[in-house]
Amino acid sequence: MPEANGNGVRRRLLPLLNNRNGGRSAMTCEYRCGNQCAHPAPNESDNEYFGDMVSKAMSRRGLLRTGAVAAFVVGSGASATALAGAAPAARPAAAGGRPPGDGDLQVELPELGRPVNFMAVQDNTVDSVVVPNGYDWSVTIAWGEPVEQGAPEFDIDNQSVEAQLKQFGYNCDFVAVLPLDRTFDRALLWVNHEYTNENLMFRDWVDVASATEDQLKIAMAAHGGSVVEIERVGDTGEWKPAKRKRYNRRIHTWTEFEIVGPAAGSDFLKTGDDPSGTTALGTLNNCAGGTTPWGTILTAEENFHQYFGASADISDPTTRERFGRYGIRTSAGTSRGWDRVEDRFDLAKEPNEVNRQGWIVEIDPYDPKSTPRKLTGLGRFKHEGATISIAEDGRAVAYMGDDERFDYVYKFVSKNTYREGTDRRSRQHNMTLLEEGDLYVAKFTGNSPEFPDSPPNDGLFDGTGEWLPLIEDGESKVDGMSVEEVLVFTRLAADQVGPTKMDRPEDVEANPATGTVYVALTNNSRRTPAEVDEANPRAENRFGHVIAIDEAGNDAAAKTFTWQIVIVCGDPEDPETYYDGYDKSQVSMISCPDNVAFDPSGRLWIGTDGMPGSTGVHDGMFVMPVEGDDRGHLRRFVSTPIGAECCGPAITADGRTALVAVQHPGEVSGATVDNPASTFPYGDFARPSVVTIWRKSPSGGPYIGD
Numbered sequence: 265m266p267e268a269n270g271n272g273v274r275r276r277l278l279p280l281l282n283n284r285n286g287g288r289s290a291m292t293c294e295y296r297c298g299n300q301c302a303h304p305a306p307n308e309s310d311n312e313y314f315g316d317m318v319s320k321a322m323s324r325r326g327l328l329r330t331g332a333v334a335a336f337v338v339g340s341g342a343s344a345t346a347l348a349g350a351a352p353a354a355r356p357a358a359a360g361g362r363p364p365g366d367g368d369l370q371v372e373l374p375e376l377g378r379p380v381n382f383m384a385v386q387d388n389t390v391d392s393v394v395v396p397n398g399y400d401w402s403v404t405i406a407w408g409e410p411v412e413q414g415a416p417e418f419d420i421d422n423q424s425v426e427a428q429l430k431q432f433g434y435n436c437d438f439v440a441v442l443p444l445d446r447t448f449d450r451a452l453l454w455v456n457h458e459y460t461n462e463n464l465m466f467r468d469w470v471d472v473a474s475a476t477e478d479q480l481k482i483a484m485a486a487h488g489g490s491v492v493e494i495e496r497v498g499d500t501g502e503w504k505p506a507k508r509k510r511y512n513r514r515i516h517t518w519t520e521f522e523i524v525g526p527a528a529g530s531d532f533l534k535t536g537d538d539p540s541g542t543t544a545l546g547t548l549n550n551c552a553g554g555t556t557p558w559g560t561i562l563t564a565e566e567n568f569h570q571y572f573g574a575s576a577d578i579s580d581p582t583t584r585e586r587f588g589r590y591g592i593r594t595s596a597g598t599s600r601g602w603d604r605v606e607d608r609f610d611l612a613k614e615p616n617e618v619n620r621q622g623w624i625v626e627i628d629p630y631d632p633k634s635t636p637r638k639l640t641g642l643g644r645f646k647h648e649g650a651t652i653s654i655a656e657d658g659r660a661v662a663y664m665g666d667d668e669r670f671d672y673v674y675k676f677v678s679k680n681t682y683r684e685g686t687d688r689r690s691r692q693h694n695m696t697l698l699e700e701g702d703l704y705v706a707k708f709t710g711n712s713p714e715f716p717d718s719p720p721n722d723g724l725f726d727g728t729g730e731w732l733p734l735i736e737d738g739e740s741k742v743d744g745m746s747v748e749e750v751l752v753f754t755r756l757a758a759d760q761v762g763p764t765k766m767d768r769p770e771d772v773e774a775n776p777a778t779g780t781v782y783v784a785l786t787n788n789s790r791r792t793p794a795e796v797d798e799a800n801p802r803a804e805n806r807f808g809h810v811i812a813i814d815e816a817g818n819d820a821a822a823k824t825f826t827w828q829i830v831i832v833c834g835d836p837e838d839p840e841t842y843y844d845g846y847d848k849s850q851v852s853m854i855s856c857p858d859n860v861a862f863d864p865s866g867r868l869w870i871g872t873d874g875m876p877g878s879t880g881v882h883d884g885m886f887v888m889p890v891e892g893d894d895r896g897h898l899r900r901f902v903s904t905p906i907g908a909e910c911c912g913p914a915i916t917a918d919g920r921t922a923l924v925a926v927q928h929p930g931e932v933s934g935a936t937v938d939n940p941a942s943t944f945p946y947g948d949f950a951r952p953s954v955v956t957i958w959r960k961s962p963s964g965g966p967y968i969g970d
Contacts, residue, residue, distance in 0.1 A: 290933045305669040305790060306591045309759035370446045371918040374967045376777050377891050378865035381970055384852050384899035387881040391942050393926065393955055394903040400960040403945045404453070404494065404923065405432050405505055406953035411490050411512050420937065420949065421467065425481045429516055433457030434465065434486035435952045436925035438553035438649065438859070439912035440561055441503075442629060444493070444511075448918050451503070452511055452629045453492040454561045455925060455954055456550035458911075460486050464930060464950055467937045472601035480605050488515040488547055489563055491629045501920040501958025501966065513632040517546035521625065525640035525699045526738070527751040532619050537608065544620040544638060545608070551667065552649030552771045552859055556660075557682065558694035561627040564647035566667055568621035573598030576612040583615060589755045590646070591668075592618055619752055624650045624664070626698060639698045642676045643734070643754035648770040649859075650676075653779065655821035658682050660697045663781055665769030669788045671755065672763045673706040673772060675731055677821050679738075700738070703750070704731035705763040708811075708827060710798025725798050726828035729813070732761045767791060767800045767808065771859045775890065777866025779820065781813040782830075784857040786873060799827065807834040807841075807855040810870070831888070831898070833857060844888070844896030852900040854886050863915040866890065867969060869901075871910040871924070883910045885924055887969055901969070902957065905944035907931040912954075919967045922957040929953075 382396040393401050408418030408431050415430035437456040444450035460483040462469045469479065491513040493506040521544045523533060533541035551566035569592045578584055578594040587594050593611070603610040608617045623638040624647055642650065645666040653661045658681030664674040678701040683690040710727040712720040720726075733741040734757050740747045742757045750757040767788035774781045785800070786808045793803040799811065810831040816822035833855050834841040836848035843851045856874035863869065868890050872883045885902035889895050904910045904926055911925035930942030930950030942950045959966055 306589050306671075306755070308589075368446070369443055369448055369917055371448050373864045374919045374965075376864075376866050377889070378867070378967065378969070379892070379894055380867065380887055380889055380897070380899060382899070382901070385884070385901065385903050387853065387900075388903055389880050389882060389906065390903065391906045391944055393905065393924070393944075393957075395957055396901060398959060399957055400502070401955050401957045402502060402504075404503055404954045404956045405455075405490075405492055406945060407432055407434050407486075407951045409505075411492055411509070411514050413509050413512070420465075423466075423482050425478060425485050428482050428485035429514055429518075431514075432490050432492070433488055433514065433516070434460045434483075435927045436954055437551050437911040437927060438563060439914040439923045439925050439954060440553065440555050441494075441914055441916050441921075441923060442555065442559055442561075443917065448916070449496045450506065451494050451916075453494045453503070453923070453954070454489060454553075454563075454627070454629055455492070456489050456553060456563055457487050458551055458566070458927065459549055461928060461931055463936055464928075464940075465937070469936075472598065475601055477605055480601050483600075484517040484546075484602060484605070487517050487549075488519065489550055489561075489627070490514055491627075491632065500960070501916075501956070501968070503921060503923075503956045511629065511632055513629075515547060515627065515636060517548070519546060520635060521545070521547065522635045522637045523620070523640060524637045525642075525751070526735075527640035527748045530640075530748040530752060532616060532748060532752045535608065535614050535616050535620070537614075546621075547625050547636070547638075548621050550625075551647070554649055554651035554662075554773070556626075556652045556694070556698075557654065558691050559628075559630060559686075560695060561629055562650040562652070562662070562698075563625045563627060564649050564664075565622050565625065566646045566648060568618065568646070569593070570599045571602055571621075572609050572611050572618050573600070573603035574611040575603065578611060578615070586753055586756065587611075587618070589753070589759075590618075590622070619644070622646065624662070624698075626695070628695070640751050641699055641701055641703065641735075643674060643703050643750075644752055645671070645674075645754050649772065651773045653774045653820040654682050656817075656819045657821065659701070659821055660694075661820035662698065663772040663774065665772045665783065666755070667768055667770050667786070669768055669790055670765035671769065672758050673766060673769045673783055674754075674758075675704045675706070677702045677704070701735075702733065702737070703735040703754075704733055704823070705758045705761065706730075706825075707732055707762060708764040708766075708797075708799035712798060715798055716796050716801070720798065724828055725801050725832075726826070727798055729764075729825045729827055731823045731825070732763055734758060734761065764797070764799055765795075767805050770857070773860045773862065774820070775862050775866055775868070776864070777862070778890070779815065779818050780890070781815070782860050782868060783811040783813065784860050784870065785809050785811065786856050786858055799829070801829070802832065802840070807832075808857050809833055810857055810860075830890075830896070831857070843898050844890075846894075846896030846898070851896075851898045852886060853881065854898060854900075856883075858909070859911055859913060861913050861915055863887075863968060864917070864919040865967075865969070869913055869915060869922075870898075871913045873909045873911075882906065883908060885910050885913045885922070905929045905950075906942040907935070907950070908942065908944065915968055920958060922968045924955050924957065926953045926955060 412430035437458040440454040442452045494503045495506040529541045549567045553563040622644040624642045627636045628634040648665040648667040650662045660678040662676040678697040767785040770784045816824045830844045832842040858873035859871040861869045875881045888898040908929040909927040911927045914923045929944040932941035935941040
């Protein structure tokens with residue numbers, strides 16, 4: 265069956281073969297995750313790939329001979345993401361939530377399914393942010409700029425721990441904007457600070473071994489997140505930091521967190537400093553996140569393994585197994601050097617401290633004195649994010665990805681139900697919803713039993729799925745594991761129930777217009793031809809793909825779903841790629857989808873992390889309509905500077921502004937402060953930043969994407 269294009273003509277797609285390397289630099293791999301992809305995948309379970317399950321008789325020799333996919337074709341059926349007539353029961357949180365006690369936003373919103381009309385930004389290697397004609401951008405805030413009262417202006421040659429604790433942190437990932445008034449002229453900006461790159465922070469940096477204690481502590485202070493009060497510039501879509509800092513706050517490595525949920529107080533979470541197992545310090549490697557309908561931030565702890573060292577080898581076999589499944593060091597040595605500063609990062613002295621990282625954290629940005637909470641009910645793994653939908657019966661549902669090769673997609677369903685309203689009592693109730701509930705992991709099944717020996721018999725990579733229970737009705741559903749063990753060692757629990765091993769599940773978000781859930785699968789160059797299946801159909805998947813999930817009955821709490829691959833990323837000229845059936849001669853190239861977001865019109869926005877290095881093309885932000893004649897017409901909206909990843913992204917609740925986190929600009933091997941690969945944003949040295957993008961020409965309408 266041929267492939268659809270924008271003119272109704274359909275063409276055949278060829279096998280998914282001969283992928284090129286992605287574009288992430290070796291320096292990024294070192295600092296972001298401790299070169300995790302250079303090591304064997306932590307998932308050593310014997311779970312079958314469903315390609316194995318549907319065709320036991322298929323020989324390994326045959327699979328290796330055919331490579332990955334014998335043929336990839338696309339049918340002419342309706343898209344799994346069609347908006348027509350949609351009145352979904354699943355109701356994801358509106359972008360940015362709403363101010364407590366102040367009612368709904370009084371802003372004019374664009375209609376659903378609004379077409380995209382801008383001319384795509386062309387591939388380029390410019391050391392700047394590039395946006396379409398008719399748009400403008402400005403730096404909202406950059407590393408080191410003041411956040412809390414009393415913070416000094418940034419001086420790279422006079423950094424201090426005390427200053428960094430009050431200044432904007434280093435690398436920026438998840439971005440959220442929450443309103444402060446009903447007209448949406450004032451708002452709160454939340455930004456994750458995922459990790460630090462000391463080579464680009466200090467002029468005299470050599471390595472961890474020779475680092476000073478102050479340098480290590482400054483890096484520790486630059487982690488976490490920032491709450492920044494912002495205000496609209498005139499009547500435009502531009503936003504700048506407000507002069508007052510009533511709500512401003514830095515979250516960092518020494519911030520106190522409350523541990524809540526079924527695992528709070530567990531022996532696995534008790535340490536010498538906290539024998540109760542209910543209070544933790546710091547949040548590490550915060551990657552993506554989400555907002556809730558009750559106006560809180562969810563931030564995700566991802567590659568926490570790299571921050572811990574061991575002054576002596578870990579010999580206990582059970583501890584070694586648990587550490588190994590999370591990629592945690594078990595032999596003497598260090599990665600970040602933080603164990604030189606504080607014993608809590610030395611696993612030989614505090615083996616449970618690492619168990620206090622790897623959670624979803626809830627933060628109330630409207631109360632700068634509130635204690636953030638680590639939510640044990642949502643499980644512990646390398647969280648990429650968490651987004652909230654409200655199920656038909658009113659329960660809150662969180663979708664989550666575990667960002668590791670061959671790891672899983674998860675879902676949490678709250679025990680109690682959401683209360684409408686922004687009054688104080690309703691909000692206090694809703695802020696307890698994520699403490700208790702059911703935890704599931706996804707199993708994807710293809711509907712073509714002969715795949716990969718022959719093409720999918722319906723012309724699509726699609727099928728059905730089920731949510732396998734780990735915790736249900738307060739009880740463990742994993743043989744031999746208690747509730748506490750399932751939640752603290754969630755990866756080991758999931759291994760036992762047979763979910764599908766995926767190609768690095770990153771952001772997982774529900775479309776507010778349809779309820780369809782989109783899963784960004786960034787890449788997996790280690791998947792062999794013998795391991796391909798319909799949900800992960802490409803061996804050596806260097807470019808990644810995107811899956812759309814529709815819950816049964818469009819109910820977020822359903823236990824079964826259908827799914828379909830909507831993007832197979834890579835060069836559009838490569839016949840193995842796929843853009844939801846659209847004519848690929850008209851689309852922009854995309855690779856390594858990382859973060860996803862939606863605007864009020866229901867259009868899908870994607871930030872990338874690793875455009876093909878052989879082309880020199882920069883990462884960026886892309887938009888793709890999910891319905892109508894333009895469905896699948898993916899276009900580049902933003903190009904980021906040299907060495908930078910495009911994080912966030914966020915579209916404000918009124919649809920007028922896009923905010924993008926320019927993470928790790930200039931992060932190119934060999935770059936230093938004095939020999940920068942990028943000088944973004946101020947022309948001297950590279951500084952991670954958040955930028956605002958808005959439409960400056962009113963003739964085409966005020967909304968992003970027009």
